[in-house]
Each structure stands twice: as structure tokens, then as C-alpha cells.
Amino acid sequence: MLINVPETVVADALRGMAAAHPELTVDVENRVIIRRDAPVPGKVALVSGGGSGHEPLHGGFVGPGMLAAACPGEVFTSPVPDQMVRAAAAVDSGAGVLFVVKNYTGDVLNFDMAAELAEDEGIQVAKVLVEDDVAVTDSLYTAGRRGTGGTLFVEKIAGAAAEEGQPLERVEAIARQVAGASRSFGVALGACTTPAKGSPTFDLPAGELELGVGIHGEPGRERRPMMTSGEIAEAAVDAVLTDLEPRNPVLVLVNGMGATPLLELYGFNGEVQRVLAERGVAVARVLVGNYVTSLDMAGASVTLCQVDEELLRLWDAPVRTPALRWGM
Amino acid sequence: MLINVPETVVADALRGMAAAHPELTVDVENRVIIRRDAPVPGKVALVSGGGSGHEPLHGGFVGPGMLAAACPGEVFTSPVPDQMVRAAAAVDSGAGVLFVVKNYTGDVLNFDMAAELAEDEGIQVAKVLVEDDVAVTDSLYTAGRRGTGGTLFVEKIAGAAAEEGQPLERVEAIARQVAGASRSFGVALGACTTPAKGSPTFDLPAGELELGVGIHGEPGRERRPMMTSGEIAEAAVDAVLTDLEPRNPVLVLVNGMGATPLLELYGFNGEVQRVLAERGVAVARVLVGNYVTSLDMAGASVTLCQVDEELLRLWDAPVRTPALRWGM
Numbered sequence: 143m144l145i146n147v148p149e150t151v152v153a154d155a156l157r158g159m160a161a162a163h164p165e166l167t168v169d170v171e172n173r174v175i176i177r178r179d180a181p182v183p184g185k186v187a188l189v190s191g192g193g194s195g196h197e198p199l200h201g202g203f204v205g206p207g208m209l210a211a212a213c214p215g216e217v218f219t220s221p222v223p224d225q226m227v228r229a230a231a232a233v234d235s236g237a238g239v240l241f242v243v244k245n246y247t248g249d250v251l252n253f254d255m256a257a258e259l260a261e262d263e264g265i266q267v268a269k270v271l272v273e274d275d276v277a278v279t280d281s282l283y284t285a286g287r288r289g290t291g292g293t294l295f296v297e298k299i300a301g302a303a304a305e306e307g308q309p310l311e312r313v314e315a316i317a318r319q320v321a322g323a324s325r326s327f328g329v330a331l332g333a334c335t336t337p338a339k340g341s342p343t344f345d346l347p348a349g350e351l352e353l354g355v356g357i358h359g360e361p362g363r364e365r366r367p368m369m370t371s372g373e374i375a376e377a378a379v380d381a382v383l384t385d386l387e388p389r390n391p392v393l394v395l396v397n398g399m400g401a402t403p404l405l406e407l408y409g410f411n412g413e414v415q416r417v418l419a420e421r422g423v424a425v426a427r428v429l430v431g432n433y434v435t436s437l438d439m440a441g442a443s444v445t446l447c448q449v450d451e452e453l454l455r456l457w458d459a460p461v462r463t464p465a466l467r468w469g470m
Numbered sequence: 471m472l473i474n475v476p477e478t479v480v481a482d483a484l485r486g487m488a489a490a491h492p493e494l495t496v497d498v499e500n501r502v503i504i505r506r507d508a509p510v511p512g513k514v515a516l517v518s519g520g521g522s523g524h525e526p527l528h529g530g531f532v533g534p535g536m537l538a539a540a541c542p543g544e545v546f547t548s549p550v551p552d553q554m555v556r557a558a559a560a561v562d563s564g565a566g567v568l569f570v571v572k573n574y575t576g577d578v579l580n581f582d583m584a585a586e587l588a589e590d591e592g593i594q595v596a597k598v599l600v601e602d603d604v605a606v607t608d609s610l611y612t613a614g615r616r617g618t619g620g621t622l623f624v625e626k627i628a629g630a631a632a633e634e635g636q637p638l639e640r641v642e643a644i645a646r647q648v649a650g651a652s653r654s655f656g657v658a659l660g661a662c663t664t665p666a667k668g669s670p671t672f673d674l675p676a677g678e679l680e681l682g683v684g685i686h687g688e689p690g691r692e693r694r695p696m697m698t699s700g701e702i703a704e705a706a707v708d709a710v711l712t713d714l715e716p717r718n719p720v721l722v723l724v725n726g727m728g729a730t731p732l733l734e735l736y737g738f739n740g741e742v743q744r745v746l747a748e749r750g751v752a753v754a755r756v757l758v759g760n761y762v763t764s765l766d767m768a769g770a771s772v773t774l775c776q777v778d779e780e781l782l783r784l785w786d787a788p789v790r791t792p793a794l795r796w797g798m
């Protein structure tokens with residue numbers, strides 16, 4: 143691993159992020175990443191966060207049109223309520239704050255506590271839970287479904303609504319609509335290595351894959367001998383479509399887990415598009431890349447988000463963050 | 471690997487790229503990626519290309535403000551002259567074409583031949599050679615220095631000059647200036663696996679690293695027991711500074727080889743910035759991410775490019791490509 147010592151990995155990364163992104167305010171000591179112009183008068187502020195190791199999620203999505211702030215925890219560990227309260231206080235303009243929470247037990251508890259503490263300080267807080275992973279209910283870190291790639295759609299689309307100046311109830315409703323319309327399924331082709339452990343966190347022999355893996359390497363549905371890109375696309379898309387029957391066009395995220403080359407991700411996207419066409423699903427937009435990663439895990443996930451005209455308009459709206467950037 | 475069969479990896483990726491990027495014209499059959507509005511009247515067109523496996527280089531750099539077209543070869547194999555001639559013909563507006571060539575024997579020969587063929591068709595062609603890797607002279611694929619991360623600076627800055635409508639001689643001169651002012655040094659922490667071979671292309675035991683590795687896993691200067699991120703930053707920056715003594719501020723690219731998590735890359739950037747500050751080097755801009763990769767190799771490289779006010783202005787100029795995007 144390219145690190146100094148495991149204990150300083152997150153602080154070291156935040157220092158490096160500060161140097162690379164002068165357009166953000168990075169509070170290394172308190173572990174909060176904030177858009178530089180926050181609080182933005184009259185506008186709702188989105189705050190998210192979660193364990194580190196999934197970069198660019200969430201810090202790479204801070205900026206105009208998406209998150210106002212992000213709170214990184216230790217690797218694969220929830221941030222603490224103090225970070226979230228500090229973030230909320232830094233970005234609240236008086237229009238309120240929306241917490242975007244991935245459904246992991248620690249994250250849910252800590253964002254709940256932070257919401258209470260922030261409200262005690264006079265900040266209006268709403269919350270949206272992202273639980274888009276159809277692979278399993280209840281897992282190593284979760285009761286219920288895990289929050290994964292759908293988080294990107296929630297943060298982008300609700301962030302656009304906030305940027306337009308829509309009120310908190312409306313931004314929250316849009317975030318809930320997106321969360322409810324998003325479904326994901328992931329596949330691991332190789333395990334990831336956390337800095338603290340220094341060796342693969344689970345055992346996945348060469349020549350096998352894990353269907354339905356979580357973003358921390360949590361077990362999925364099934365371990366199988368290696369499949370082709372086309373077969374994996376069929377398994378992933380069909381798992382999603384079993385749970386979501388899109389009447390409207392979908393946004394598609396073909397997401398790399400970390401160590402899968404972009405060359406292979408694009409090839410996988412070709413297969414995903416073929417399967418979607420065969421299943422009669424209309425595609426509005428496609429995003430391919432490493433957005434919700436699991437350190438150096440090999441593999442990919444597919445997220446679909448069914449959109450109406452309004453959600454598509456908000457998806458297309460300008461955004462300027464380290465990892466997503468268009469139109470401004 | 472997330473592939474169908476090794477034989478179709480490049481064609482599969484191009485199909486997936488076409489689906490993800492309607493703003494590009496992807497000629498899957500002839501393996502050329504072209505900006506959709508080409509040829510742009512009155513403007514010089516940059517064309518590059520090289521072996522696949524380094525994505526987003528070069529296809530991800532096609533678009534307004536950067537490349538007019540890219541030609542992907544097979545994995546780690548030069549594209550053929552026919553691709554380059556086809557690309558040049560598709561993008562030439564009459565203002566001429568600049569070939570950006572990384573210094574590998576096959577690329578150099580094939581771009582030379584393509585330049586002759588294109589000129590036979592009445593296209594004015596200039597060439598710039600990128601040979602920025604200070605690690606070794608002469609290597610597995612190269613006579614002289616290898617072309618690596620500096621390519622991104624050449625393509626972005628000369629692409630901006632072309633976008634402004636500067637004439638071919640001037641765009642070529644700027645490209646040469648950038649190539650001459652760029653130096654790189656890379657480190658591998660783990661080997662990469664090509665689709666054709668299906669197993670690691672070189673043997674790098676766990677707990678060791680290769681200082682000065684090339685972007686195909688070619689041997690570097692030295693194999694060492696694992697070093698800390700700070701020690702690697704010192705080795706890489708000092709290797710570059712031995713060859714380049716910047717009087718002006720530098721652009722810094724902290725580039726991931728493929729499988730190194732963004733969390734670690736940001737931490738590495740923090741160490742690179744510390745070393746540059748200690749050495750008295752002024753930093754103008756910093757870019758951190760996976761831009762010139764080696765499939766799933768673990769590791770990183772550092773590229774410095776010394777810039778004057780004009781080159782910095784062109785670096786900051788608007789660009790709209792899949793992998794680099796700002797200001798438009």
C-alpha cells in the first residue's frame with residue numbers, strides 16, 4: 143500500500159486533498175470537507191459522509207450543485223456525530239440541512255444523533271436514507287439493504303435542487319424520490335486490502351467471483367467460477383430489474399470498485415447497455431468510472447435510477463466538484 | 471478480469487465508450503475516437519494514440535480544448551498507421567494536424583509512416599515526441615526515454631492553443647515547449663495483468679516495490695523493500711528534480727497506475743507537496759487521479775511541468791473531455 147502508517151491514512155489523504163483542491167475548505171483536524179463559499183445564502187445545504195475507502199465518495203462530490211460538506215470516517219468506519227454537527231453548522235445558511243445517509247448501522251445511528259444535536263443548535267435538519275443494493279437484506283454492517291451507488295444519484299439530483307434554491311421539504315422529497323427509484327448490484331473479482339489489516343479482508347480465490355458483494359467486501363448472494371463480462375452484466379442487470387420495473391428511462395452508473403481498469407469498465411458498460419436494450423429498458427444517461435469504490439477491490443457495480451423529466455433536468459444541471467463536473 | 475475474451479477487449483471497450491459518450495464519435499470498426507464537431511473550421515487538430523491499457527489516456531482526452539482524435543491500439547501495442555491517417559483525415563480542417571507521440575519504438579515508427587501517408591493526401595502534419603520519464607534510457611519498448619505522464623500536459627496545453635485558433639507552427643512549438651519542460655518518475659507496488667496473458671506480466675513479490683517502473687511494467691532503476699508514502703515521494707520528486715531544475719512554478723500530476731485507491735493517492739500527494747515545498751519548488755496547479763494508467767498495476771507516478779504565464783493560461787483554459795473537464 144502507498145501509505146505511511148495505517149493510523150494517519152485519513153488525515154494524510156485530507157492534507158493531500160486540500161493541496162489538490164483549493165476550491166474546497168478541508169478541515170484536516172476535524173475531518174470535514176466544505177465547499178469554499180458555504181454557507182450559500184438562502185440555499186439548502188446537503189451534508190453526507192461515511193467511512194473512508196470509497197473515494198471519490200463523498201469528499202469528491204463536494205461543490206456547487208452537489209454536496210455542501212462531507213464527513214469522512216476512518217476506513218470503512220462511520221464518521222462521528224461531532225463531525226456531522228460541525229459540517230451542518232459550517233454550511234447552514236438558515237435554509238436547513240439535508241443529511242444523506244447510506245444505510246449502515248453506524249452511519250444511521252451517528253447521523254440520527256447528529257441531527258438531534260444540530261437541531262438543539264437551531265439548525266433545521268432533514269434526512270434521507272439510501273438503501274439501494276438489491277443483493278441482500280441484512281449484512282455485515284447493515285440491517286436492511288446497503289447503501290451503495292444510488293448515493294451518487296441522490297447527492298447529484300437533490301444537490302441540484304438545493305442549488306436552485308428549492309426549500310428543504312422539496313429537496314428532501316426529491317432526495318427520497320431518487321433514493322426510492324435507485325437500485326444497485328455489485329460483483330467482486332478480487333478482495334480489497336484495508337490499511338489496518340494489510341492483507342485482503344476476505345478470501346476470494348483467483349478464478350472465482352462474488353455476486354452481490356457489498357462495498358466493504360461483505361458477502362453477497364453467491365460465489366461462482368469466473369463469468370464473462372456479458373454474463374456478469376446479465377446477472378447484475380437482471381438482479382436490479384427483478385426489483386425495479388422501470389416505466390421511464392433510467393440513468394445508468396457503471397461503477398468500478400477500484401482496481402478494475404477503465405478499459406474493462408467500458409467493455410462492461412457495452413454489455414450492460416446490450417442487456418438493457420434486450421430487456422426493453424430505455425436509457426437516458428450513462429456514467430462510467432470509479433465513483434463509489436472499495437479501496438483496491440476488483441469488480442464493478444451497476445446502478446439504475448428511474449427518472450422523470452424533472453429528475454433528468456436536475457441530473458443534467460451544472461455541477462462543479464472534484465469528481466463530477468459539467469456545465470459550469 | 472472483467473472481460474469477455476482477450477481478442478475483443480478493445481472493440482468491447484470502444485462500444486461501451488460510444489454508449490457512455492454521445493458527445494464523441496467512436497468508430498469501433500476502425501478504432502478511432504473523434505470529437506463530434508470535427509473538423510473545426512480554421513483550427514489545428516491534435517491527434518494522439520498508443521497502446522490500450524492506459525485509459526483514460528488517450529480516448530478520454532478527446533474533446534474541445536484537447537485532442538481532436540485518438541487511436542487506440544491493442545493492449546500495450548501501438549496503433550497502426552491506417553488508424554492515424556484515418557483520424558487525421560477526419561479531423562483536418564485544412565489548418566493541419568499535430569501528432570502527439572509517446573516515445574515507444576512502435577508508436578514512433580507508425581506515426582512517422584502515418585505522417586508521410588497523410589501528407590500524401592494533402593494534410594499538413596507536424597509531430598511532437600513525449601519522452602518525459604527520467605527513470606531509464608532505453609527500455610523494453612523504447613530507445614531513449616519513455617513517454618508517460620507528461621503526455622497529459624502536452625495534450626492539454628497544446629490542445630488549448632489549437633482551440634484558440636493558433637497556427638500549426640505555434641501549436642507545435644508550444645507542444646515541444648511543454649514536452650521539454652515535463653519530467654516523470656513512476657513506482658510500482660504490484661504488477662499488472664494483461665487480458666492476453668491473464669496473469670501478472672512481471673513478478674513483484676508482496677512487500678517489494680519497483681522504483682522507476684514504466685507504464686507497461688517495464689523494469690525501472692531498482693527493486694526495494696516497501697517504503698513509506700513519504701519515502702516514495704522523496705525518491706520520485708528527487709529523481710525528477712535531478713533532471714529538471716524549475717525556476718518557474720510547476721504543474722504537478724500525481725497519477726495513479728490503476729489499482730491504487732484514490733484515498734492513498736491523495737495521501738501520496740500530501741507527501742509530494744511536502745517534498746516540493748522542502749526543495750523550494752513553487753507549485754501552480756495540482757492534479758490527482760488515474761490518468762495515465764497501466765491496467766491494474768498498483769503504484770503511482772509524479773510528473774512535473776515547468777510553466778510560464780502563457781502555458782499556465784493555456785492549462786487553465788476550458789476543456790471538455792470524458793476525463794478532464796473544466797470551464798465549459
